[in-house]
Amino acid sequence: MTKRPAILALVLLAVAAPSVAQQHLLFSNAPNGSTTSNQSRLVAGGPLATDTEVADDFDVIGNVERVIATGNGCFQCAPPDVVGVWVRFWESTSAGPGALQAEHFVAAGDPAFVYDPVVPDTLDVTLPTPFVATGAHFLSVQLEFSPDSGFWDWWLSHEGQPRGAALQYRDAAAGGSWGPHIDFLGVTTDADTAFELYGTTDPPPPDLVAGCGRWRAVPTPSPPEAHHAVLRDVVVDGTGAWAVGEYAALIQGHVRQFTLVERWDGQRWEIVPSPSPAPVPALTTSGLDAADVVGGVLWAGGSTIRQDVMGYSGSQVLVLRRDGGVWEEIATPATTQCSGNFIHGLKMFAPDDGLFVGEGCSLDGTGSQRGAIVMHWDGTGWSIPPLPDPHPASPGYGLEAVDGVAPDDVWAVGGGPDGDWVGYSYVIHWDGSSWQHVPVELPAGNVGARLFNVDAFAADNVWMGGQVQIGVSIEPLVLHWDGVTLRVVDAPAGGAGFVNLPGRGVLSVGTGGVALWDGATWSLEPTIQGVPGASILALASAGSCEAWGVGRQDVGGDLLALAVRLEAAEPDTVLFADGFESGSAASWSDVLP
Numbered sequence: 001m002t003k004r005p006a007i008l009a010l011v012l013l014a015v016a017a018p019s020v021a022q023q024h025l026l027f028s029n030a031p032n033g034s035t036t037s038n039q040s041r042l043v044a045g046g047p048l049a050t051d052t053e054v055a056d057d058f059d060v061i062g063n064v065e066r067v068i069a070t071g072n073g074c075f076q077c078a079p080p081d082v083v084g085v086w087v088r089f090w091e092s093t094s095a096g097p098g099a100l101q102a103e104h105f106v107a108a109g110d111p112a113f114v115y116d117p118v119v120p121d122t123l124d125v126t127l128p129t130p131f132v133a134t135g136a137h138f139l140s141v142q143l144e145f146s147p148d149s150g151f152w153d154w155w156l157s158h159e160g161q162p163r164g165a166a167l168q169y170r171d172a173a174a175g176g177s178w179g180p181h182i183d184f185l186g187v188t189t190d191a192d193t194a195f196e197l198y199g200t201t202d203p204p205p206p207d208l209v210a211g212c213g214r215w216r217a218v219p220t221p222s223p224p225e226a227h228h229a230v231l232r233d234v235v236v237d238g239t240g241a242w243a244v245g246e247y248a249a250l251i252q253g254h255v256r257q258f259t260l261v262e263r264w265d266g267q268r269w270e271i272v273p274s275p276s277p278a279p280v281p282a283l284t285t286s287g288l289d290a291a292d293v294v295g296g297v298l299w300a301g302g303s304t305i306r307q308d309v310m311g312y313s314g315s316q317v318l319v320l321r322r323d324g325g326v327w328e329e330i331a332t333p334a335t336t337q338c339s340g341n342f343i344h345g346l347k348m349f350a351p352d353d354g355l356f357v358g359e360g361c362s363l364d365g366t367g368s369q370r371g372a373i374v375m376h377w378d379g380t381g382w383s384i385p386p387l388p389d390p391h392p393a394s395p396g397y398g399l400e401a402v403d404g405v406a407p408d409d410v411w412a413v414g415g416g417p418d419g420d421w422v423g424y425s426y427v428i429h430w431d432g433s434s435w436q437h438v439p440v441e442l443p444a445g446n447v448g449a450r451l452f453n454v455d456a457f458a459a460d461n462v463w464m465g466g467q468v469q470i471g472v473s474i475e476p477l478v479l480h481w482d483g484v485t486l487r488v489v490d491a492p493a494g495g496a497g498f499v500n501l502p503g504r505g506v507l508s509v510g511t512g513g514v515a516l517w518d519g520a521t522w523s524l525e526p527t528i529q530g531v532p533g534a535s536i537l538a539l540a541s542a543g544s545c546e547a548w549g550v551g552r553q554d555v556g557g558d559l560l561a562l563a564v565r566l567e568a569a570e571p572d573t574v575l576f577a578d579g580f581e582s583g584s585a586a587s588w589s590d591v592l593p
Helices: none
Strands: 024-029 036-039 041-043 052-072 082-093 096-107 122-145 153-157 168-171 195-200 213-218 226-236 241-251 254-264 269-271 286-294 297-307 313-323 326-329 342-350 353-359 372-377 398-406 409-415 427-430 435-437 446-458 461-470 473-481 486-489 494-501 505-511 513-517 522-525 534-543 546-555 558-568
Touching: 024 052, 041 052, 052 082, 096 122, 122 195, 226 254, 241 297, 241 546, 241 558, 254 297, 254 558, 286 313, 286 353, 297 353, 313 342, 313 353, 342 372, 342 409, 353 409, 372 398, 409 461, 446 473, 446 494, 461 494, 461 505, 473 494, 473 505, 494 513, 505 534, 534 558
Parallel strands: 041 122, 226 286, 226 534, 226 558, 254 286, 286 342, 342 398, 398 446, 494 534
Antiparallel strands: 024 195, 036 153, 052 122, 052 153, 052 168, 052 195, 082 096, 082 122, 213 558, 226 241, 226 546, 241 254, 241 286, 254 269, 286 297, 297 313, 297 342, 313 326, 342 353, 353 372, 353 398, 398 409, 409 427, 409 446, 427 435, 446 461, 461 473, 473 486, 494 505, 505 513, 513 522, 534 546, 546 558
């Protein structure tokens, strides 16, 4: 089963109204998620000595119509008074930003400026007029406040290995001249800033995936009380598809998390009410990470807050079953004096033969803290098989996903405990009698990696995916088992999920976009047409050139449940968000929730 990554961002392409050319991704610097630049902000009525501006270079030939800058606001501060955002384009010179080439101000409240008013972080700006990029330029983004009520730091990208020039910095106190940014320790910031540029080129890039299909974003509902929602797994059955995840809501001043289950009936996605066990009501936190269907029965696994046998409250495994429209929570092995137990993946071979994997402790009654969990369901109860421990000196392991072509040929993958990235792999195989560790050498120079999914198409055709950090760069990690050897595959993109397209190859989505393996070589494929700020967390095949992907979309800091679909299409057929031919929708706002 394809499973979710901790963070596997897949950029989705913005689509303009049908009357204009379709936007696509022109340039992207992915955020590292751990370090920010100095502030890039100013105060209305200035200039003040605290006004600062950060710029970074890019290289594009095309019309830049949309800028998405990923930053960080003050999480625990009062909501700031945002006046608007400044976007500027500069000439690129060997010394940094040169002459100002274009300047745009978009006021707060303008639909062209999308951000979270409580904690401004991701700034999504549609420009009043496109900027015609002719190659190398610099971009600066400044958030304006009134009065001095907030800050905005730009996330860094490519630390230690910037593309082109490192970011440039200036402030009012320095007279407005550009130069390298030097932090309070006297160290020069050698990095890019995190941003994406969308627009058009002439001619547009090819839009057929594997020569046979196109992606389409499909509206997915969220509960009316939901503040955030995410879908973490998807499974296709004979009459439709199921997706599972969780949503968060503010209940009596406190954030609570609940399970989320949705059903595709062939026409639309609809929410199916699902249980969110609350044995500790004040700490209600339930979510689902994995799903499978066997014999028309839906199984789902995740976690919920409950008390262990000693009365300790914490995360414990959650298993749900839906048969004939009726939900049942399946009792699972109890833990002792520990929490942090999760089901991340499951595979049902039969109603009395299922495997559930994840991480936690003490499910086998030994008090083990090694982390990895495998539970086998035999139709009436559970058994906990012993797992290999190839690195006894390590802190332990965790499992993220499981899949197999037969009950005696099963693979499970993960990494370190508690979701940690580690420098060793954890891939295990079940041969019908025991679990064995299958070693694989990770890429040289890695400082940590984790596998998040596995898809078994045949006994000699098993794909595994995740991410690996090489230096400061996060790259796709793809492994393949050919029946004899498990090896790392040098894929240009992917790792978040795999689908087999008969006669065409294996398609993968994930870090870097979408890639196709045709049996001999990799090729980059058209990315998913949808809305920027999204992550695909799971992928499932739905036909010879059809697939479902689910995950989340970040819209101004708010997370929305997301579903995308790969559909067979002829080269001259243009599909928009509602699935009809061109001219059927005025804009994305007409068809997205």
